[in-house]
Structure formats: C-alpha cells, structure tokens
Amino acid sequence: MQAPASHPRTLEERAKALDDLEQLASSRVVGEIIRHRKRLAPVGLTIILGLSWVGPAVWRWTLLVFAVLSIASLGYFERRAWKDGRLSHGQMLATAWISGIAQLVVVFVLGGLAGPIAVALPLISVVMNLIAPTRFGMIFVAFVQVPTVWVFAAVQASGVLPDLVPSAWHGLFAPPGTPGWGPWFGAGFLSVVLLGGMAIGRALRTVLMQILREQVEDRDRELEMYEETTRALSQMTAEIAHELKNPLASIKGLAALVRKDLGGQTAERMDVLRREVDRLQLILDEFLSYSRPLVPIDEQHVDLHALTREVLELHEGIARQRDVRLVAPDGELHLRCDPRKIKRVLINLVQNAIEASPRDGEVRVAIERDGTNARIEVLDEGTGIASGADEKLFTVGFTTKDEGTGIGLALARGLARQHGGDLTLENRVDARGCVATLVLPPAPIVAQEVAS
Template identity: 35%
Template sequence: MVVTTLVQPDVPARPGIAVRAVRALQHPRPEDVFPLAYHAVAAVILAAARYPGWRIAVLAIPAVLPRAHFYLFSAAPGSPRYDPKRCVNTGPAAVAWWVVLSQSSLLVTTALAVAVTGGVRSPLLVTVFAAYAAAACLVGDRLQTRLLLGATALAVAAMAMLPSAWAGPELPASAHALLVAVAVLGAGALIKPADAMNCKRRGELARAREEMAADALTRAQSLEQIGTKVAHELKNPLTGVKALVQLGLRNPAEAASRDRLEIVDREVTRMQEILQNYLSFTRPLQEVTPRRVELGRLVSDTLEVLSARADGARVRLYTQGEAAIDADPRRLKEALLNLVANAIEATPPGGEVDVEVRPAGGDAEIVIRDTGRGMTAETLRRIGTPFFTTRDDGTGLGVVLARSVIAQHGGSLRYESELGQGTRVRVALPRVAKGGRDGPCARRR
C-alpha cells in the first residue's frame, strides 16, 4: 500500500475580528483623532443643552463605526488583503466603486446622527455631505460618486419626512448656532481620514510601481544577457557551416549541387547578419568613448565598406562635405553603415545615394539622400520600431541601432520621405558627445 501525503505551502491566515480589533487599539491612526474630537464636542454641547441622553448616546455610533469598519475589514495592520502591487493596474472604475462603498458607512452614520438631532432641522445636517465630498476628493466627479450624491439626497429627503416627534426636540438658539459652527468644522474632520488614506495609498502605489519597474528591468537585463550569449554561441557554428559551403562551391565535384549550396550560403549569410544586428542592438547599453573624429573621412570609410554591395545593386555612392566633432568613431560608423545600407537597399538599379556632411550652427549634420521608392506616411511613422521592416529579409533592428547610437551621442535622427520622391535621413550630432547610456530605449526625436 502506498500512502501519499499532500504537503501544502504555508498560507498566512487572515487574523480574526478580535485580533484585528486589538491591533486597532494598539495602532491608532492620528487622523482618527479629528472625527472623535468632533463627536465628543458635539456630545458635550448637546448634554449642556439638556438633550435626551439616548439621542446623545447615538452619536457614539458615527464616532466609532466608520473607524471600526476600516480596521476590521479593510486595512488592519498586518492584514494580507491589501497588496499595493496587485492594485497598480486596477482600473479607475474599480477604485471608484471601492471608495464609494468605503464611504457609504460614513453616509449612513452621519445620516443617523442627523436624524436623532432634529432631522432636516438638525445643526449637524452639513456633515451628511462629508461622504460625497471625501469620495469626490479621492476619485473625482464620476458615475460612482454621483450615485453616492444621489443616495445622500435621498437620505435628506427621507429625514425631511420624519415626524417631528421622531426627530427630537428643538435646541436653544445659542446651542443650535454653536453646533452649526462645530458641524462645519466637523465635516472637514470627517474627511480627514479619507485624505490621509489617499496620501498613504498613493505613496504605497508609487513605491510598488518603482519596485515592479526595477524587477522588470532586472528580468529584461537577464533576458538580454541570455540572448547575447546564445547569439555568440551560434556565430561560431554558422561560421563553420559557411566555410564548408564555400568549399563545396569551389569544388568542381559539387557542380550538380551548386544551386542548392548557393541557397544555403545566402541563408547562412542572412543568419549571420541577423545575429550581428542583434548583438549591435544590445551593445548601445555600453558607454561611448568620444574622441576627435573627422566626419568626412568616417563617411568615406563607410561608403568604401559598402561599395561592393552598391556595385552589386548598381547604385552609385557619393559623398561631400567635412566637419569635425567629438564622437565614438566605431559606434558612429556602425550607425552609418546601417543607414547607408538601408538607402542602398531602397534604391533601384541606376539610382544613387548621396551622403553630405555639413556644419549646422555649433553642431554637425549628416544628410543621406537616396533616389529610391520613398515611404508612405504609415511606414514613415513606424520606421525605427524594433522588428518593423519593409524587406522580406530584414530584421528591423538597423534603424533602432542607429537611433540608439546617435541618441547616446546627444544627437537626433529624422526621416523625410514621400512615395516616388526618395528619402532623406538627417543625423544631427553635437560637437561634443554626451556619452550617455540611453541604449535601445532612447527617446525618439
């Protein structure tokens, strides 16, 4: 016979009502002093006016019940029910309903206090609107708070229909006037706990958002490190496969398989480019190391690297202009390689790509013009979005990499294009690079 034992993880039990009540006494909130003081002052004035004792005793209910409701059912110290991280993404409607329901006890108890101290003739009538005022301060004027205001109006209408014998005796004019002034101050005292809770919850939610953002960044960095390692590990086998394929292409004995080997060679080259783009995409998280750079020479070196690709596409390359800035030449050349390569890809045979370097005030500007097919407004809007590309064999990371590198230097990248009119890429660079760490998430300019 096999005996199976089910072991469940320890789940903290929610404290009972008695335990939470004890905690409420051990951890009183400073803001609770204001409502209690208001009710105590009102009770003293009523007693001095020789108001019936049982009616004065009823004032203890609105003095205690809303606070007891808070401690016993919503936020007793140590209660596991409230977790700020679970509330970060809560919709405004759900928050509004929670606020209105939590203030409903205040409406009921203040209405009770008014009913036993004169009804609509009560000097405490103004406190009935404290529940709506507190809810509106927390979540604003919306459907939920309007429903609470409607309930307040119904409560006042119901009190207006009470027989005079139920409402209680009239107060002396001096006591009535004094209680009216106390009630106005008391309305603010009754709102104080809601305001304090609002400040507390906002602080907790802000800290929860910061913690969640930090956790998300840590996970993203871990995934980035894993992706970079996988990309590096794949590069070596692909290099070996490419070498073997090229040997096969040069072997006369493999003439029958030449077409297939050429397909494999192209696909391996494409995979290598994807891996290289990904590795370049993650590299902008590193610091840039600026030094004096002649942009004209850097552009000429870039076009020389891409000359074979341009020749194969029958696209003419031109460069003109000169400017000197402080920049990281290796990183900046990577960005230019991607931008010019994209221009070559977008230009039909017989077209041209012109790269102009020119001073722009105290800074420098590189303008890349092509005579290609241009872009639609929708494509222009999405250009630079990771993994968005209009080419079947593209990755969508080239422009992202270029934008990130340029942003790290404190510059900006802007595209201008119309269908059939070609494209202009404007790269603005400051004379002195900032050397930031904006990386792939740099703000678009």
C-alpha cells in the same frame, strides 16, 4: 535586448519620484478645474454682474471691476499656459492664491458675510487644500481666509461702510445699522466651516496621494520582476547566439571547400547555402550588438565629411551592382565623437538607402551645422515610408525588408542617443524617398541610462 531603464531604488530617489508624482497629480486636478471653469466662467460672471446691480456705490463697482478683470486675466493665462504645457507647479500655486484673494474681494463687494457669495468660501478652501501642498493650503485658509472673514465682520459691525450690505441682503445676519452679534456669529461659524473645508481638502488629497503611492509601489515591484526576467533572457539568448556563431562559421568553411569539387546545379545550391549562412551570421552579429550593453564612448576629434566619404567608399561595390549613384558631401565639419560608433550608424543608414533606391537612383549624404549641433542627412529616392510604419521603424523586430532583422535602426538610434543626439527617419518633402537625419552635439553627452 538592453535592460529597461531602472526605476528609483534609494530612499531619496523614491521620495523625489513621489514628490514629482504628487505635483503631477495636482497639476491634473488643476487641469480639470481649468477645463470646467472655462465652461462655467460665463455663468459665474453673469451672476456676479447681476448681483452687483443691487448696489450702485462707486467703491463697489471699482473693486468689482478690478476683481473680475483679475479673475478673467488669470483664467486666460492659466488656459493658455496649460494648453501649451508651460504652467509650472509654482505658477499654478501663485495663480491659485491670487484667484483666491480676488474671490475674497468679490465676496466683500457683494455684501461680505451677509452676501450670497460668502457660501462659496468653504468650497475655495477645499479646492485650495486639494491642489496645493500642505503648508500652502493651510496658510491660505488660516492666514488669509479666516482673518479676512473677521475683517468683513468688523467692517459690517462697525458701520464704517453703511452701504456694505445692499438692501437686498438686509436681515441675513443682523438688521441694518444694528451692529449686534450677527456679523461676529457669522464670522465664527464661517471660520469653523472654512477650517472644516481645509480638513476635507487635506483628507481628499491624502487619499489621492495614497492611491498613487500604492500604484507606484505596485509598478516598481512589476518593474523589478520584469528587469530580472529580461536580464536572465538577455544573458541566455546572447549565450545561445554566441554559441551558434562557431558552428555557422564551420558550415560556411566546409561549404566553400565542397563547392570547389562540385559543378552545375549542385554548386549553385551550395552557393545558396553559403549566402544563407552569411545572412544568419549577420542576424547573429546584430543581435549580439543589440543585446550587450552599450560600451562607453571613445571620444575623438573627428572630421564628419571624411568619415562619411569613407563609409560611401565601402558601399561603392554594392551601389554599382544596383546602378545607384552615391553623392558625398563637400567641405569639413569637425566635432568630438566616437568614430567607430558613428561609422556604424552611417553604414546602416547608407546600406538601407541603397537597398531602398531603384536602379539609376541616387543616394546623397548632406552635412551641415544646426546651431551648435551637426546634422547628417542620408537621402534616397525609394518609395518612402509606408503609412502607419513610421511609428514602428525603430521598434526591435520590425522591418520592411524581406531579409531584414529589425535590429539595425534600433541599434543605430541607441548609438546616436548615447552621444546625446538622435536619429529620425521620415519621407522627403521635395521628392519621393525618405531622409534619415542624424543629429549630434558638438561633444558627447553620455546619458546615465540609454532606453532600449
């Protein structure tokens, strides 16, 4: 049993993990916003268009159409990118900024501070500071929202745009045509509210991040305990398995000696004993191989076709006993790998294929280029993978064979991934049976840690 991949231990690694977790939490919040905004968008656009009828000015409609199209386009992009998993944290922040600016344009078009949409600005401030890192959220409020509010007040107070405030909103801050203190008071009040919204958003984000940090710390402590327990159990079970090998070898040798002096049914029973000892030794060998850490790769220049033919030759005897034909690949395909480890993987796959095939069946090995990678397929004509078993095939202890150990496939996938490749097993689409696919890169990419 290989120890699980270790969690971040240094301060730098832990800080990086927390930053990644913070971005993940922000992305999930954005995902919820996108999901709910999709439902509310038609209602919001209907309200905006309905309110826009109070002012027929050309400039108002021009800016409104631009802002609405911008918001709708960003919403479409966000939904598609989020659904496809392509919305990065940077793209999320960029779309939030652009959307916030477009919403400010909508507020201006519908009457500025005297319009009904201005009350939504504090909510935007809260959301921006909830989803964005501290500097981005604060910069947006302090250097975009608040200055824009004062620009709105200046335009309204100066009378540069006499029809800025539609007739329906007259008197909300100041009488029409009268600069007064109404717009300035409204700008000051709204600025305070925006800064308060920023503080609320930061507080909510701080609480959320604190909860996540506590959960991460609890998980780290549990992982440490799990690693220590697993390491101790692995060492103990490996020692027990190693100690059992010598007595089993002695039992097998004594059984062979006694078998020479026996006959009839007693001799047959002794043969059964020897076969069971062989099976126990196989189980112990596979367990020891899985429990000890994967040794480094001994990289060599290898002809995969020659290595595969060698593996098939080793299985000619058992294949002949089962009336199974072995079909080797033709040609040559070279790459750098550890031939001992890859041979072990192929032995496991070919042996499984032979055992799964019926009499007069065929086990075929195919090798081809897959881009820069090498692709090795072992195809059998058995009954295929049962429904629901495909997700458990590489789980240690799971087996569909009466005398299987449930370790071979897990070990084979571990060796494949140690090379930077992978191993999969699935049903064939052209005939009955299944296909085991081993993909290897042109040169090993040794992972720092190989997950069990």
